[in-house]
Amino acid sequence: MPNKPPIVEIKNLYKSYRRGNQTIPVLQDINLDIAEGEFLALMGPSGSGKSTLLNLIAGIDKADSGMIKVVDVDINSLSETDLARWRSGNVGFVFQFYNLIPVLTAFENVELPLLLTGLSRKEKREHVETALKIVNLSDRMEHYPGQLSGGQQQRVAIARAIVTDPTIIVADEPTGDLDRVSAEDILELMERLVHELCKTIIMVTHDPRAAKKAHIIKQLDKGVLNANPQTYI
């Protein structure tokens, strides 16, 4: 793993928020490389800036300064429109509260990111069916989110995240709203994505059990990345 070139390169990243006249630093001088096929967990107390860092890597927020390269694209320099296009092809998202569209079936939710591609109807169907098969939900395709358990909804969300075969998958507290058994299922599924499909996953979590599944754990504290990562694999 360490020999692989980084798929995500972060150099001297700074991010702050303004509250009235005050500028509140959130991330300070972040430097981080993530290799392809790596499963990285970002940990830290609330307000440490881990979700902000995840948002910056995923291209849904912009840094004040510094560089974030994902497969050689400096995403901090992209316009909003280019960034949206880049996200649709390169990033899969898994959220704490699943964020499925309640009026769409599992199949339609997974199909959603494919609407922005030029795939034919048949190809889209094949992609969606494959994604749902990977997450073991082939028999729940026509169910609406409200008819699924929390764990099943999160698996649909993971299917949605992988259906476009993205470069990276970002997961913000993916087990935060699940019971222990369901959380374990989701973490096993994420491990499978890394081992079997060679996906790169960056996960924010509070849960040490979840973090143990990752190859690398990075600690953030008050916007500063801990210099000594814990590596499990």
Next chain:
Amino acid sequence: MQILKLIFRNAFRHKLRTFLTVAGISIAILSFGLLRTVISAWYVGVEASAANRLVTRNSISIIFPLPLSYKDKVRQIDGVKTVSYGNWFGGIYIDEKNFFANFAVEPESYLELYPEYVLQPDQKAAFLRDRKAFFAGRKLAERYNWKLGDTVILKGTIFPGDWDFVLRAIYKGRDKNIDETQFIFHWDYLNESLKKTVPRRADQVGFYMIGVKNPVHAAEVSAAIDRTFKNSLAETLTETEKAFQLGFISMSEAIVIAIQMVSFVVIIIIMAVAANTMAMTARERFGEYAVLKTLGFGGPYIIGLIFGESLFITSIGCILGIVLTFPAAHAFGSAMSQFFPVFNVSVKTIYLEIGSSVIVGITAAIIPSYRAVTLRIADGLRRIG
């Protein structure tokens, strides 16, 4: 899909809210349609006016008569084709509440000038033969269940006494905008009676109706008629039939303007209701819009969702409102037939209803769309949970 499927399903996520909004829009469109139809009914006389007809009256006021002797002088004026004349009779049938227009006219020239009143030839001949005859519109005859040959007595108000008439013909309008509630009888019958009872009021007419050879020259003919009687004891004022009708409407212009304003206020109110619905809807879905944006969907897609839903809801309300306008107008028109002899929902009213709905739908979606599009993804995602 998919945007259409999403719009459709989103529209029915809160069934009660959507139902109430649709009901509100339907009622507003129905009210708007009825009010516009009232305004159209007000102008029905103007709409039915012919470009080749002029009306000449006393220049001081229509309540002052003109001498019958003007008839031959008018006929000699260049450009005049037909001259007819008449009086507003103002008779009451049994009770004052039974109002309908009743005129004494010179029958042959009148029917020549007004071909839109369609009489069967045998009935027309019977009417022309009998000096005490009258002809009535189909709706008026139906209202009082009059049959051919029935004697009808009107109590004169301008011309005192009880006047009996025999129904000899029933006319139908050539098209649906023609008033079918008029009561027309022989001017000679009125004049001969006046000669016996009030001779000083005989041989005078309330107005002349003049047919011109070419409508293009209506202004010149009008001026020529008025010039002919300038400096006489009864100077004339001649105008097109349309201008004459508009003159009557101008007397009640304030009412028409008030109705127009109310009709637009109804639309503004429903615009606020629809905007509130869309604002609530969008606010609840900011998290979903953030997710869509995260997945790479741009502003146009989000705008399409919000505008689509707004227009979908207003369209349902609009269709229901338009469908309901017809039976409501029929019921209203029947109940108010004495005041609005012609009460038809016009094509223009339907277009106005559709246009209003589209404006409501678009306006209601503008602010929610702006807020959704300018929403920062991170802020939107924070709203979930």
